[in-house]
Each structure stands twice: as structure tokens, then as C-alpha cells.
Amino acid sequence: MLDLLRAAAALSLFSTTMALAQEPATLDQMAAEYRLQTIADDPIVTYFSGLPPSHNDRFADRRAAALNASDAWKGVMLRKLETIEADALTDQQRALRAVLLEQISSDLRLRVCRGELWNVNHFTGWQALLVPVAEGQPVATTKDRTEALARWSSLPAFVAVEIANLDRGLAEHYAAPKSVVRRVIAQLDSLLPANGAAPPLLSPATRSEDPEFKRRFAGVVDEDVVPALRQYRNYLETVYLPRARDGVAVTELPDGRACYQAMLRANTTLDRTPEQVYALGERAVEENLSAIRAIGERRFGTTNVLEIVDRLKADPANHFESAQDLLSFSRAIVAKAKIRTATIISALPRQDVVVEPNRSGDEAAGVSSHYDINGDATAPATYRLQMGPWKTQTKGEATIVAVHEAWPGHHLQIAYAREQQPSRLLGDLVMNSAYVEGWARYAEGLAEDIGLYEGDDARVFRRIWPARGMVVDPGLHALGWSRQRAIAYLVSTGRFDDARADEMVDRIAVLPGQLTSYDSGALEILSLRREAEAALGPVFDLKGFNAAILAPGVVPLAELRRHVGTWIASRQGHRKD
Known part of the structure; x- marks a missing residue:
């Protein structure tokens, strides 16, 4: 499973934003505005998307007013996108329009789920993302270090909003499953210091050579971060768990059927x-x-x-x-593959990938093996292996x-x-x-x-x-x-x-x-391959087909079908049987 999915799922359900500063006039401007607003909504998404970290002084604002602002600016952008005729666009612009339409429509459809009211989960929950954020927090400059102190000292306020949202959810009959709550408690336990060991969230301090920053950040962890995590953990165990759901189906929640339909589309x-x-x-x-x-x-x-x-x-x-045997075997398979x-x-990307065990918190919570993006193309990405x-x-x-x-x-x-x-x-x-x-x-x-x-x-x-x-x-x-x-x-x-x-x-x-x-995706790609093989016969080229699938980037399946159809038509002129 791609680790970006964890951040993306969290973002789509729980993101917030500012109001649009101005109305974008072109697709490129809309895309740029969407990017800026999305990062402003939840800055930690950059830590999982390969983009340079920004807004490193805060976590997301998940209060109701911010969620409403998010809905408003996305609604404005969606209406503008719907006025743009696809037939008048270049192939690249058409793909961009399709991507934006699908993403923004999906964001708005998912609001029926009220995800912020039951945001307790071991995959996309905020606590599941804290360690990689700590590991990626910039500390090279004075500005970086000032922002790091600001972000992590704000965790108590962030946790207070999370608890308030969960309390509201319980009052409105939204709750996470008991089994999931127990997994999140186990994750939180792995984040808290035990037996004198240093908390795993001290990474910014350990990576910095500034002694004053080291001292101050350690103080923030001791005085702000650890107490906030303990407060949240104890809240889950003593208040939330007794009122959590015995079942696991999303259709048990208010508007659950509509929520599941929105999830399927997303x-x-x-x-x-x-x-x-x-x-x-x-x-x-x-x-x-x-x-x-x-x-x-x-x-x-x-x-x-x-x-x-x-x-x-x-x-x-x-x-x-042994577990080490599994790790060694997996590394050998990746090298052979x-x-x-x-x-x-046609051409392998230059960036390599390495195989490493799951982080301890993920392993404790039963998180499956997954892929971690590395935004630095000169350094390898990571395949995180579940060892259990x-x-x-x-x-x-x-x-x-x-x-x-x-x-x-x-x-x-x-x-x-x-x-x-x-x-x-x-x-x-x-x-x-x-x-x-x-x-x-x-x-x-x-x-x-x-x-x-x-x-x-x-x-x-x-x-x-x-x-x-x-x-x-x-x-x-x-x-x-x-x-x-x-x-x-x-x-x-x-x-x-x-x-x-x-x-x-x-x-x-x-x-x-x-x-x-x-x-759903694999069957569509296989269907397109069969259609290409039938249409092209002896001139079908697997390298060319794979390139046609990869070329447009991450697009909705309908747009992928259109793109591959164009590729097939362009190749049919080469068939001579």
C-alpha cells in the first residue's frame, strides 16, 4: 500500500483551508491555486507527496469554520471548472481538467462522511503520521528551527480540537470501531517515552547541531507533546472506547450509505x-x-x-x-525485480528504492507493508516491510x-x-x-x-x-x-x-x-491491454503500452481510457496485416 494514501485519505476527509485569495482564470492557475490551498490546509501533506515542506510552523486547523471555508472555495473552483469545455483543450490540459474535476468533486462528496467527527484510525489518523513528520521537519536554518518549535508546541491546541470534534461526534452518533480505537491506543503507547528511552518524536533535536535548539525542542517535547499525547490516549481509553462502536461498517453511521458511495467514487x-x-x-x-x-x-x-x-x-x-530472513529475501527480490x-x-527512473522494516508504531498497530515516497530524487524511496x-x-x-x-x-x-x-x-x-x-x-x-x-x-x-x-x-x-x-x-x-x-x-x-x-484499476488496465492487443495485432508493443499507461500520470480511469484509446489509434497506422 502506498504510504501517500494514508496522508491523502486523511486530507480528503479532514482537510481545511483559507478562502480563495482570487479567482483563477486558467487551468494552470486553478491547479496552482489548488496546490497552494491544499498545502495551506494541511502542511504535513508535503511530507508524503514529495513536495518541499512548507508552512512548517503548524498543524492543520480542523475547526468547523475552517471546514466550511474549505467547502466554499472548492465549490467556487468546481463551478469554474465545469464551464470549461474539454473538447477545446489540448491533451495535457484535458487531463489536468479531468484530474481537478474528479479531485474537487470527490472532496465535496466526502463531506457527507463528517470524517472529522470520528477521526480515530491507525492508518490516516494524525498520530500515525507524527513520526515521519518529525523525521522530515526542517531544522537547517534559524527560521526552520523557529517554525519547528512553533509547530510542536501547538500540539496541545491541536489535540484539544480533535477531542472536541470526537465529543461532538459521539453526541451526533458518530464513533469509530472499538477494535480500531484499541489499535490507536497501541500506536500512542509507542510514541510515549518508556523505560527511560527517548521519545521517537525528538528527531528534530537529534538532527540539529544548535545546542540551544536541542534544549528548547526537548523541552517542548517534555512539556507540550508528551502531555498532549497522554491526554489524548487517556481520553480514548477512559471516555471514547466505552462509547465506540462494536461494529465496523461505515453504514452504521448517519448517512453511512451515502458516505460509502462517496468513498467508492473517491x-x-x-x-x-x-x-x-x-x-x-x-x-x-x-x-x-x-x-x-x-x-x-x-x-x-x-x-x-x-x-x-x-x-x-x-x-x-x-x-x-526468521524475520531477518524475510527482510533479506525481500531485498534480494527487489534487486532482481x-x-x-x-x-x-522503455527507461527505468533513476531513483532507487530500499527495503526497511516497518516503523515500530506501525508494526505495533498492525499496519501492513507499504511504500514511502522520498521527495529527494537523489536519495532512495523506501519499501516499509511488515515483519510480524x-x-x-x-x-x-x-x-x-x-x-x-x-x-x-x-x-x-x-x-x-x-x-x-x-x-x-x-x-x-x-x-x-x-x-x-x-x-x-x-x-x-x-x-x-x-x-x-x-x-x-x-x-x-x-x-x-x-x-x-x-x-x-x-x-x-x-x-x-x-x-x-x-x-x-x-x-x-x-x-x-x-x-x-x-x-x-x-x-x-x-x-x-x-x-x-x-x-477496479487493474481490471481496467487489463481491459485496455486486451483491446490494444486485439486492435494492433503483431505491432502491439508491451513497452509502448506500459508507457501509454504511465504517461498521463495519476488520472481518473475514464481519462486513462481516453488517453490509451488515442495511443491505440496512433499505432494502428503501423499495422500491415
Whole structure:
């Protein structure tokens, strides 16, 4: 999972802003204004988007007045965008208009969720982002250090607003699930000093060579940050947890059905109902199961999917001896994948990616493996590896996750886009999961094309999970599934034990609709590839097709289809059969 999704999901649900300073007149001006306003809304988004940090003296303002101001300026911009005719634009401008329309419309639709009133979660909650913000806080100049002191000394006021919002939410029947609240409490415990150890949020002080700043920042952490975190933790445990929800479905909340529909659109950029997503997912799952049965019949003489999975998992050669073994294996796979990816991409991006264990707080909360962007293109990005499941995870599963997060998955797509389009007005602020996660899921198939999966273990597990998210996510949120049914469904895939299935249910709970995005996007990319292969025949070029998918950057799926259709038409003149 791309780590930017954590920040982007938080921003889309909980962002605030100033009023527009002036009415932008052109698409470029609108994009620039959107970028500036978005960063002003929540400055920490720059720490996850690859943009230079700015407004480093504060956290977001999440009071009601600021949220209303956000709605107002976005409404003005949306009305202006709707007056611009797409047919009169260049290809690049048309893509920019589509991106802005989708993003701003999505932001406004999501307001029905009232996310600020139940903002307790271990993926996009503010506490989950504090360590990387501390690690990225600039401290090089006097101005930087002054801003650092201002930001972190303001945390008590920020926490007071969060608690007030949660109190209001409880009064209006909004609450997070109990299971999620417990995970957030565990995260907060990891942020607090224990056994004399230094708090992990001291990074700005440890990176600075200014002794006075070191002293003052340590004082801010001791006197402001730690007490605020303790206050929030104790509030969650003593006040909030007893009143939190037993269930996990977003449809349990006021306007929950409308909220889930908005979440589906935000994550997939498609207008599909939960029932339509569920049905499409079931069809795709059955296609994958048919392929698994064929592998099982060849390998084991059986078409029983669970037996195939069990026999592969029972092979000791498919497992790791330690957490370090998992880490070393993943690093070797990423290195091999980089070499093989060069055969299906016209030019690899220069930025590399390294594999490191999850941060301790994320590991404690059960946060899955994910990709961390690095805005400095001369330094590597990071694939953060969840170490906990090393005893149950197979080598094939670890290979698939490494492919998804690094080469040719998230890292390739993100780094490629930034090198090919270095002057993009919106940077990585605007994104949608269907494109980003869709490419990464599609990349899992590309890895099979280039021979990265050396055994049936990976070939089976590549197919056992895809499209399941399109079933379990709407099942849990909109179609009445219980937590127990969702866990049983996840365990039945053979990919999850009970503990990991429990973690996945809580992830689905705090990111409604997000798990449907992977295969909504991947199925669209595969559909476009089949159309291109049929239209172009012998002149179809996989490198060219992949470049056509990557070229426009992160765009809504409808815009991606239009772009690839134009590419196919341009290539048809070369066909001579």
C-alpha cells in the first residue's frame, strides 16, 4: 500500500483551508491555486507527496469554520471548472481538467462522511503520521528551527480540537470501531517515552547541531507533546472506547450509505454501486480460481483450491526461518525485480528504492507493508516491510508484496511520473487509488510475464487474493456482512491467518472503499491491454503500452481510457496485416 494514501485519505476527509485569495482564470492557475490551498490546509501533506515542506510552523486547523471555508472555495473552483469545455483543450490540459474535476468533486462528496467527527484510525489518523513528520521537519536554518518549535508546541491546541470534534461526534452518533480505537491506543503507547528511552518524536533535536535548539525542542517535547499525547490516549481509553462502536461498517453511521458511495467514487473514480462492485469482484475471483485449479491439477492432481493452498503452505521450503530472513529475501527480490523490469519499460527512473522494516508504531498497530515516497530524487524511496507475519508468510507472498510496492509496482510508477513530468503543477497531491493501486496490481501480473515468480507458490498466491477486496469491502460496509464472516472469508483465501485477517478487517473499517480500488484499476488496465492487443495485432508493443499507461500520470480511469484509446489509434497506422 502506498504510504501517500494514508496522508491523502486523511486530507480528503479532514482537510481545511483559507478562502480563495482570487479567482483563477486558467487551468494552470486553478491547479496552482489548488496546490497552494491544499498545502495551506494541511502542511504535513508535503511530507508524503514529495513536495518541499512548507508552512512548517503548524498543524492543520480542523475547526468547523475552517471546514466550511474549505467547502466554499472548492465549490467556487468546481463551478469554474465545469464551464470549461474539454473538447477545446489540448491533451495535457484535458487531463489536468479531468484530474481537478474528479479531485474537487470527490472532496465535496466526502463531506457527507463528517470524517472529522470520528477521526480515530491507525492508518490516516494524525498520530500515525507524527513520526515521519518529525523525521522530515526542517531544522537547517534559524527560521526552520523557529517554525519547528512553533509547530510542536501547538500540539496541545491541536489535540484539544480533535477531542472536541470526537465529543461532538459521539453526541451526533458518530464513533469509530472499538477494535480500531484499541489499535490507536497501541500506536500512542509507542510514541510515549518508556523505560527511560527517548521519545521517537525528538528527531528534530537529534538532527540539529544548535545546542540551544536541542534544549528548547526537548523541552517542548517534555512539556507540550508528551502531555498532549497522554491526554489524548487517556481520553480514548477512559471516555471514547466505552462509547465506540462494536461494529465496523461505515453504514452504521448517519448517512453511512451515502458516505460509502462517496468513498467508492473517491477510491475508484467510477460510478458503481456497492452491489455492482461486489458482483464484478465475484466474477473476477472465479476467473482467478479457475487458473489456480489448473495449476493444482498439474502440480498435485487436485482442483480443490483449499487443498492446493494448504499443500503449498505446508512445504517448509516456502517459508522463512526468521524475520531477518524475510527482510533479506525481500531485498534480494527487489534487486532482481529492478533488473527484470528494464525489459518491459522503455527507461527505468533513476531513483532507487530500499527495503526497511516497518516503523515500530506501525508494526505495533498492525499496519501492513507499504511504500514511502522520498521527495529527494537523489536519495532512495523506501519499501516499509511488515515483519510480524514472517512465520506464516510464504516466499511467494513476500515476492508479490515486494513487486507491488517496489519494482515494477508503486516505486516504478511514482518515480517514473516524477521524472517524466517534473513540472507537474499538482505534484503528488492529487491521486486516486484506482490508478495508483491499479497499476501496482497490474504490476503483479507483469512480474509473471518477466519470470519473477519461480514457483507455483507465487503463481497461486498472485491469483488467490486479487478482486477479493471488491467482495469483502462492500460486503462488510454495505451488504450486511459481520466481522466474523469477513474474517472467515479472508482466512478461506489461504493468504491470511486469523490475526492478519483481523488486522485487514480493521484496515477496511478505517479506509472504506479503498480495498476495491486495486482491482477496479487493474481490471481496467487489463481491459485496455486486451483491446490494444486485439486492435494492433503483431505491432502491439508491451513497452509502448506500459508507457501509454504511465504517461498521463495519476488520472481518473475514464481519462486513462481516453488517453490509451488515442495511443491505440496512433499505432494502428503501423499495422500491415
